[in-house]
Amino acid sequence: RDLICIQSMDGMLMLFEQESYAFGRFLPGFLLPGPLTYSSRTDSFITVSSCQQVESYKYQVLAFATDADERQETEQQKLSSGKRLAVDWVLNIGEQALDICVVSFNQAVSSVFVLGERNFFCLKDNGQIRFMKKLDYSPSCFIPYCSVKEGTINTLVGNHGKILNIYQDVTLKWATQLPHIPVSVKVANLQDLKGVIVTLSDNGHLQCSYLGTDPSLFQAPKVDSREINYEEFDAEMKELQKIIKEATQTQDILPKSEKHRDLTVTAEVSPHLDAESQAIDSEIKAAAVPSVTVKITIQSRVTAQKPNLAVCVQAPLAVTCDQFIFHDLEPDSSETVVLSVFLKGNCSPSELEGNCVVSYNTPTELNPEGILKVAQCNFRLPLRLVCSPAQPSKAANHKLTIDTNKPPVSFLTVFPGRFLNMSVIGDVLGTPTGVVCLCQVM
Structure with a gap:
């Protein structure tokens, strides 16, 4: 049959046999509930009290102790109705516990693991410390599991830094990064995959991870031995060195002079304001917001693919159009655009300088799709515009x-x-x- 033990917020242990309520017992000196587990080896319930002590209560003592329903009776009536609840053993760990777990493996002795706020402890069945490990981080969860080494136990400890640490007793064997802070961790076997680490985050994110890699069963076939043709090797080496030399020439890396640029862009600002203002959606409450015409010319000496012109001015200045896309430019060809600049916001700009940037691609023998290049120029607007x-x-x-x-x-x-x-x-x-x-x- 199934036996169920439930700990309430007021320190009462309620035991059920299947769906039937068996009895309830109040833990002595109880203030706040702590982690609770059952040890089948000693038939005991182990918990951590608010006094920062690990306490063990045998099931037999709980069964023959005073009934929790008679707690309001006098002390004399309690002594006459049953035995007082006595603890089997107590260990003071000096800190609050986050979790407690009892493990028993064939190659290791039965142990009680307690995860504290700054340490985790491994205890014997009688409450004596087998070993303890001081942690230099804030843990969030842990789980002991079977080790491949005789007489040792592995432990997974997650922390609030999204790190999962793997210990063999007190020795750190591995540490790995997780995408979230784990609040619970388990080790599972999923179909043919053993040792899967299942973690759960505080927002319900479930992740199955796997430490290590599967061995590759592929073996490269043996290469047929053949005689080396040194003449072919020399010819191939010379060809590769030629390609490397052409690709690393300084004239293609360092900026060229203005006279020999592949593409040049110039901007000409009209000396007069526009006779008819070209301002659009200006915030200035004036009869007529002045504007000035800027003529931009792009001159290409080579084939320029996908040329794109962007015009930038300092806010609150604005332009009638700030993006222009052209067709591919042939060698010794040019494109000209005309736009107007005006004051859009109701304040003065920090500077009257504008900028034109043209991005384009130039194809080469090694890269037919083209190499991205940029050309730019600056222009200055008249003060009477603002x-x-x-x-x-x-x-x-x-x-x-x-x-x-x-x-x-x-x-x-x-x-x-x-x-x-x-x-x-x-x-x-x-x-x-x-x-x-x-x-x-x-």
Whole structure:
């Protein structure tokens, strides 16, 4: 028949025979439940109490002790109704236990394994320590299993660092990485595969792992002996050295000068703003957001496969189109695109420089699909694209005054070509004691 023992949260051991309730016993000095196991060799229940002690209670003592239903009776009534519950043996391990397991193998003596928070212990049936191992990590689960060496026991110990350690008694034999933190581990035999390690994670992920490899039964056939033709070997070696030399030439690795590039890209910014603004979805609440035209030309000296042009500007600047894909370019051919740049956000950009990048492939004899290459160029946008001249005002919210003991440099010299009409600030430039910036951000 099947006997079942259940430990409750209040420290009561309830024993059932099949579906029938047999009896219940309260453990003495109980505070919190701990791991519980049964040893068939000594017919005892072994648990770890909240006092950090391993305690063993024989089934016979539990059966003849005072019934748990009479716990509320007086001490005199308890003594008259039955024997007091006495522990068989106690071992203080000085830490809380995570799990407890009783193992018995043919080649090893019966042992009680206890996994603590910083150590795991191997005990004899009478509670004496056979050996203990101090752990330098936080364990999460363990399982002892049969060892191939006589008189030893192997133990799998998982930790919170996703590592599974394999010990032979106290000697670390192997460590392996797991994809999750194991909360339970077992060793199983699945069909013809022995020694499968089954682990379960805290989120329900089940994994079957296998340590070691199966031997390969394939044997390479013997190579027929033949005479070596040194002339063919020399010719093949010369051909390989030629290929290596061509592939490692410095002229293909180091950047080429601008005059001899396979593909060049140039950008030309129009000196005038667009007569009709090309701004799209701008956040600026102005009557007309100015835009400027940029003309980009791609000139190829060789065959360029899959050329792709990308135009980048500093936010909040934007372009009407930032990606262009062309057909393959033949040698000495060119492509030209025109786009407009405008201020999209309601703030000033950190810089007025844009960048054009062209990626393409050039086929070679050794690589017909082509080698990926990149060509790029920079262009600078006019200041009047984001700023406009304004009349000087002493009541302005923001004003910058620079005092100097030398004649100031003309704004036209410092910012050439930034404004189309600089007549507004012409009078201020002649004042030697100060220069006032009269630019208004759009």
